[in-house]
Amino acid sequence: MAPKRSQSHSSDPSYGRRNFLKHSVVSLGVAVQEYVKHRDASLPKKTPDRKAERTDWLRPPGAVEEALFLERCTACGECLKACPHGTIISSEKDETPIVFPDRTPCYLCEDFPCVSACETDALQPPAQPRDVRMGIAVVSHRMCSASQGCHACVPQCPTQALALDFSAFRIQVQEEQCVGCGICEHICKTVNDRVVAIRVVPERSRRSAEAC
Numbered sequence: 001m002a003p004k005r006s007q008s009h010s011s012d013p014s015y016g017r018r019n020f021l022k023h024s025v026v027s028l029g030v031a032v033q034e035y036v037k038h039r040d041a042s043l044p045k046k047t048p049d050r051k052a053e054r055t056d057w058l059r060p061p062g063a064v065e066e067a068l069f070l071e072r073c074t075a076c077g078e079c080l081k082a083c084p085h086g087t088i089i090s091s092e093k094d095e096t097p098i099v100f101p102d103r104t105p106c107y108l109c110e111d112f113p114c115v116s117a118c119e120t121d122a123l124q125p126p127a128q129p130r131d132v133r134m135g136i137a138v139v140s141h142r143m144c145s146a147s148q149g150c151h152a153c154v155p156q157c158p159t160q161a162l163a164l165d166f167s168a169f170r171i172q173v174q175e176e177q178c179v180g181c182g183i184c185e186h187i188c189k190t191v192n193d194r195v196v197a198i199r200v201v202p203e204r205s206r207r208s209a210e211a212c
Contacts, residue, residue, distance in 0.1 A: 053093070056100070058098065058100075058134045058200060058202050060087075060088050060114050060123055061108065061115065061123070061134060062118075062123040062125055063134070064121070064123075068122075069096075072120045072121055075090070075094065075095040075097075076119075077097075078119070079117050079123060080097060080114075081117065082113040085106075085107050087106050088114055099134070101180075101186055102182070102185050102189045103186075104186070105186040106183075107158075107181070107183070108158055112126065129179065130179060131179075134200070135206070136175055136201050137161065137162070137180065137184050137185065137200050138198070138199055139172075139197060141170055144170070144171055146164060146171050151164045152187050153171065154171065156187050157184055158183060161175075180203060182200045
């Protein structure tokens with residue numbers, strides 16, 4: 001009797017199905033990879049989110065008009081070193097001296113050591129603290145809690161520019177007396193965890209608005 005021939009894989013139906021499925025899965029995987037590759041290539045690349053740059057900074061006391069200040073200031077940093085309170089910091093943009101009153105306000109030192117340290121006349125000595133013009137405090141009455149009895153900023157103002165209007169329970173700003181030191185803004189932020197109802201508008205912003 002002739003020996004039985006072993007059945008080849010090519011004639012095995014089950015093998016054919018397995019082989020077909022194997023190649024189908026591989027082909028599908030390749031197709032998916034190609035699709036993802038082309039899809040990602042066509043999508044615009046995301047750039048990392050940048051923290052918005054703050055523009056509410058103030059110049060140190062005695063600063064001349066902004067355009068002239070930028071001509072004179074050499075960003076030497078001497079006024080930063082001279083400030084006893086660490087109020088003045090260096091701008092990340094151009095390293096010129098700036099103040100963020102909500103962080104650390106200007107305490108209007110009697111001798112203005114920051115001004116004395118400036119050798120280029122970018123900062124000029126005021127005759128008295130009341131002559132400083134860093135900005136003007138502006139109150140948001142909608143956010144202010146004076147109607148609930150808060151007036152913590154009023155007694156802390158070094159130039160008595162703030163007053164509580166008892167008839168309307170509102171904080172009023174006497175602009176002619178306000179020097180923009182930012183002590184009120186700092187106090188407001190300290191007392192209120194979430195809302196700052198009083199902010200200092202920088203002097204350069206006010207001058208730009210008046211020029212328009």
